[in-house]
Amino acid sequence: MxxxxxxxxxxxxxTRGVPTSDVPTSSWGKxxxxxxxxxxxxxxxxxxxxxxFPLAQSIWFSFTNARLAGTPRGGLQFVNIExxxxxxTNDDFIRAFWxxxxxxxxxxxxxxxxxxxxxxLINSQFKAKGLLRTAILVPWAIPTVVSSRLWAYMFNGQYxxxxxxxxxxxxxxxxxxxxxxxxxxxxxxxxxxxxxxSPNLQMGTAIAVDVWKTxxxxxxxxxxxLQVIPGDVYEAAYVDGAxxxxxxWQHTLPLLRPALxxxxxxxxxxxxxxxxxxxxMFGPITQTRSLAIAAQQALVDADRLGRASAASVIIFLxxxxxxxxxxxxxxxxxx
Amino acid sequence: MATIxxxxxxxxxxxxxxxxxxxxxxxxxxxxxxVVFIFLYTLFPFYWAVVSALKPPESIGQFPVNYWPTTxxxxxxxxxxxxxxxxxxxxxxxxxxxxxxLIALTLGAFAxxxxxxxxxxxxxxxxYLILSMTMFPQIAxxxxxxxxxxxxxxxxxxxxxxxxxxxxxxxxxxxxxxxFFKAMPGELEESALVDGSTPFQAFYKILLPxxxxxxxxxxxxxxxxxxNEFLFALTFTSTGDFRARxxxxxxxxxxxxxxxxxxxxxxxxASVVVTVPLVVLVLIFQRKILGGLTAGAVKx
Numbered sequence: 001m002x003x004x005x006x007x008x009x010x011x012x013x014x015t016r017g018v019p020t021s022d023v024p025t026s027s028w029g030k031x032x033x034x035x036x037x038x039x040x041x042x043x044x045x046x047x048x049x050x051x052x053f054p055l056a057q058s059i060w061f062s063f064t065n066a067r068l069a070g071t072p073r074g075g076l077q078f079v080n081i082e083x084x085x086x087x088x089t090n091d092d093f094i095r096a097f098w099x100x101x102x103x104x105x106x107x108x109x110x111x112x113x114x115x116x117x118x119x120x121l122i123n124s125q126f127k128a129k130g131l132l133r134t135a136i137l138v139p140w141a142i143p144t145v146v147s148s149r150l151w152a153y154m155f156n157g158q159y160x161x162x163x164x165x166x167x168x169x170x171x172x173x174x175x176x177x178x179x180x181x182x183x184x185x186x187x188x189x190x191x192x193x194x195x196x197x198s199p200n201l202q203m204g205t206a207i208a209v210d211v212w213k214t215x216x217x218x219x220x221x222x223x224x225x226l227q228v229i230p231g232d233v234y235e236a237a238y239v240d241g242a243x244x245x246x247x248x249w250q251h252t253l254p255l256l257r258p259a260l261x262x263x264x265x266x267x268x269x270x271x272x273x274x275x276x277x278x279x280x281m282f283g284p285i286t287q288t289r290s291l292a293i294a295a296q297q298a299l300v301d302a303d304r305l306g307r308a309s310a311a312s313v314i315i316f317l318x319x320x321x322x323x324x325x326x327x328x329x330x331x332x333x334x335x
Numbered sequence: 336m337a338t339i340x341x342x343x344x345x346x347x348x349x350x351x352x353x354x355x356x357x358x359x360x361x362x363x364x365x366x367x368x369x370v371v372f373i374f375l376y377t378l379f380p381f382y383w384a385v386v387s388a389l390k391p392p393e394s395i396g397q398f399p400v401n402y403w404p405t406t407x408x409x410x411x412x413x414x415x416x417x418x419x420x421x422x423x424x425x426x427x428x429x430x431x432x433x434x435x436x437l438i439a440l441t442l443g444a445f446a447x448x449x450x451x452x453x454x455x456x457x458x459x460x461x462x463y464l465i466l467s468m469t470m471f472p473q474i475a476x477x478x479x480x481x482x483x484x485x486x487x488x489x490x491x492x493x494x495x496x497x498x499x500x501x502x503x504x505x506x507x508x509x510x511x512x513x514x515f516f517k518a519m520p521g522e523l524e525e526s527a528l529v530d531g532s533t534p535f536q537a538f539y540k541i542l543l544p545x546x547x548x549x550x551x552x553x554x555x556x557x558x559x560x561x562x563n564e565f566l567f568a569l570t571f572t573s574t575g576d577f578r579a580r581x582x583x584x585x586x587x588x589x590x591x592x593x594x595x596x597x598x599x600x601x602x603x604x605a606s607v608v609v610t611v612p613l614v615v616l617v618l619i620f621q622r623k624i625l626g627g628l629t630a631g632a633v634k635x
Contacts, residue, residue: 029454035534036455043446043509044461051468051502054479061478068482118373128370134621135377141617142381143563145583146606150384153599161383164400212380220625273472276565280587292474292566299478300570308478316475323470 055316061309068303083310092286093311096294099203103278103290104271106207107214111267112260114211115218120252122219123226133223136216144213148280151209155195163192196281202288210277214270218263225259226252258330265326269319291315381614388412388607392600411600412608421605423577424585428609431493431581432561435500436554443508444550448538450509451516462513468506473566476502484571491573496581499567504557511556511627515549516542552627555620559613582609 065072065079087093122133139147154161171185195205233255237247275292282288284297292315299308355363387395391408394401415421449455450462480499489495519542527537543550565583572580574588586605590598617624 032453032534033455036449036453036458039445039449039453040455040461042442043465043505046442046501046505047465047468050480050498051471051476052464054476054483055471057479057482058476061482066482068485117369121370121373126366126370128374132370132373133625134618135374137617137621137624138381138614139377141559141613142610143565143583143613145563145565145587146384146610147380149586149589149602150380150606153387153603154380154383159396159398159400161400161402164398168399212376216377269470269472273474275474279565279569292472295474296477296566296570299481305478305482312472312475312478315472319470319472 058309058312058316061306062313063310064306066305066309068299068305079306083307084314086307087310087314092289093291093294095286096289096291099278099287099289100272100274100291102203103207103210103274104268106204107210107271107274108264108267110207111211111215111218112264114215115222115263116256116260118215118219119222119226120248122223136219138216139213140216140220142213144276145280147213148209148277151205151212152196152281155205157192157194157197160195162195167192199287202282206277206281206288209281210271210274213277214267218267221263221266222256222259225256225263229255261326261330265323268322268326272319272322273315291318381610384603384607384610387599388604390600395599411604414601415604415608418601418605420577420580421582421585421589424580424582425608427493427577427579428562428581428583431496431500431579432558434493434497435504435561436558438497439501439504439508439557440550440554443505443512443553444543444546446509447512448516448542450513452519452521452542453534465506465509468502469510473502477566477570480567481570490571491576491579493579495571496564496567496579499571500561500564503564504561507560508553508557511553512546512549515546515553519545548623552620552623555616556624556627559617562613 062083063078063080065077065082118132118136122129122136142150155163157163166188167190171188174181174184177184193201195201229252233251234247237251242250273292274290275296278288278290279293284293284301289297291311295308295311295315298304298311302308386402386404388411389407389409390401390404390411391406392411392414394404446465450458484490484495484499527541528534532540563583564581565587568581569584569587572578572584574580574584577585582605586602586609589602589605
């Protein structure tokens, strides 16, 4: 999904360059305008039918007692904000909200740090950089369902490869080093870790899977931002005698901020509607249920179209607020 | 960390001193350690999927783990390819993804041509409308779409997914392609018009062939998105049969021969079958994909 989202905020930037009042006057221009509309019409029609109209329907359903299977007893009724009241006072739904917030903040912040490191690496001069850029496309190309099952297998509490690494291989790797070895080996857990079964670890495990899958996208967006930073900025800094570390904080990071903001927008919006990772790894259980899973369950499992629609509208509003906050930030950025 | 920000152009100052200090050596070592770690981190899970798919299924539960199996066992892959449900879901995924991409490209190319090269009233509004579509979460329309699909008797059919996948493939296609069209030189089309071609002829004789690379990239990215889609596929198709169920929900609920057998061998085999074509495509078209993914982001 993220690759579609990728295009969004830039569009706003890009359209600014396009002349806005394009009212053609010549007859040839008018013919062309008619043609333009004929060309655009099918897409607009499809988007209206499969997205805009259903969105309006969702908003309407969210104020009714609608069900999927036929009409509810006593007919379809307008129930005012009953669905919203129910959800916002329901512990499971509130739990789903906080799960989603934890997942989004955890996943996006970690992958931002990783993304910056990987982007800086690929942007630097060393032999394997092309190979590295190719390698990071692999996690990006793997379907989320596959990566979730694959990592669930690797995180397995009995025979997962990560438990093998943590309890056997890594301790053995350090153990033989004189003096400090045993204490390094001591850092690793003595017993296998129940990554998937322990309620304290489940969300962290899911975040780890998401970070693996989405860091490449983050890194590629940031890399694009890094590549437009002119080289003389660094030369000037070098002449000033700034260390690499100072260069990063004083020059690279401020110049990277626009790209960083754009990448953050995409990833935050994407993480906030998380469904696949949590569903595939844990199913619809309450401890790890996200808002999207709660909405889907209300629809499919409980057959409450009205309530599910209200949940969907709440997700939609949250995302709307996030977009507003971020566009504000971008505007502040541009002065 | 010191070496990471190594974008500094090689200046004469660095060339002067060839002897490395201990600090530089440690820095270099840490740098390469980080590079090796990133390679392992990104590639090991995929390696592990392949290795586990080629292990004898009964050795899956062994601990300590065998990292480098010495024999190849085809039984997991064989099981997957003899599994009627999985094969049908594979067929469904191909039909659905290809259809939705073809429709999105056809409709999208026309709209994008108008957006990228023509002036008309309401253009900005249309552009914003289509862009806002890429923003909003699929879950927001899940219930309404489900209701309509059931009313139209399209539940558990491929058309249901082909059409609903347009919610994300079409806006994406329009946006990326309109950028491609915009970036093309304007004189080409004008010379065609001077020659007496209609704008439509100018479109499909001159611009469309030029836009072919753009169409391929966009199509590939849209295909990946459709191929990997899970929420709609899970909700709009049924578990019981494989009339329309795609590979993603199939893999999510893939089980072994018996309920007591750990299904990881077959699951990994199925995962590899579903992923390898994507990885190969991505590696072949990597330059274009890198361009397509970040095309919008750089211009700001």
